[in-house]
Amino acid sequence: MNSLLPIALVLIASTAYGIWYQRTRGRVVVKGGKKKAGLITAQMIGAELGPRVTVVQFSSAFCTPCRATRALISDVTAGMDDVKYVEIDAEEQLELVRTLDIRSTPTTLFVDRKGNEVGRAMGAPKRAQVLSAIDAIR
Template sequence: MNPVAALLVLVALVVVTTVLGLVWRARSGRIRAADGIRVSADELGDDVHFGDDATIVEFSTEFCGPCRIAERVLGGVAEKHDGVAFVDVDLAARPHLASRFGVVQTPTILLLDAAGGIRARISGVPRAADVEEQLATIAEETHVVVS
């Protein structure tokens, strides 16, 4: 391969890698709507209890650095709100849950309503304000009074 062609291939690889990195970074931590399938506390673990209003479920692994950051953020959000529980699920101990819930990266976070329905999904570390806003939406929608 001549030097000019090699240089062009190298530049193309750098550009493609940069674009993919920027796309990944832009999507990381964003809240997306979910399909609403139901989750039971028992399938997540023996001592798992859901919140009365909502539950934050984080799928993590022991050696995931961003998972520790997400755990602090999500645990803090749950502590600030009555009726909201935080559950951390170690995928190394329960690998079958990765395929059940389509987890392809850690951390992956599910926001559940009071009935265990998945209302939102987050891949990566979310902002606390975004999670609180989504929890408020879930609470509003599940506490609608029909007259």
């Protein structure tokens, strides 16, 4: 029975991680006081910032939820004239990925008109989470 111990350990550890994973993916985390990366500029993301909000999504090829996230944010921001949506291939922008400390895809940043990162979501966010993150920025 000794040989069942590794299985038990793996299943317990991965279940704990899996529960944490499902709870945290997509949640928009509001950035605290410390601003390590500084302002996000038009030059960094290769596009002008939106008049009120810029939503910046980092994607990669080996990422199933990136497609769903793209479809969701495109849909949510359609008709919002003061919101701009930019998708960046993380693989092509490793310098920027390091600067902004992007660790997984999709990672979505919610940026105000000055270029401050106000919030970020790792993993696919839900519609309500995207809407409230955009609404929270003035």
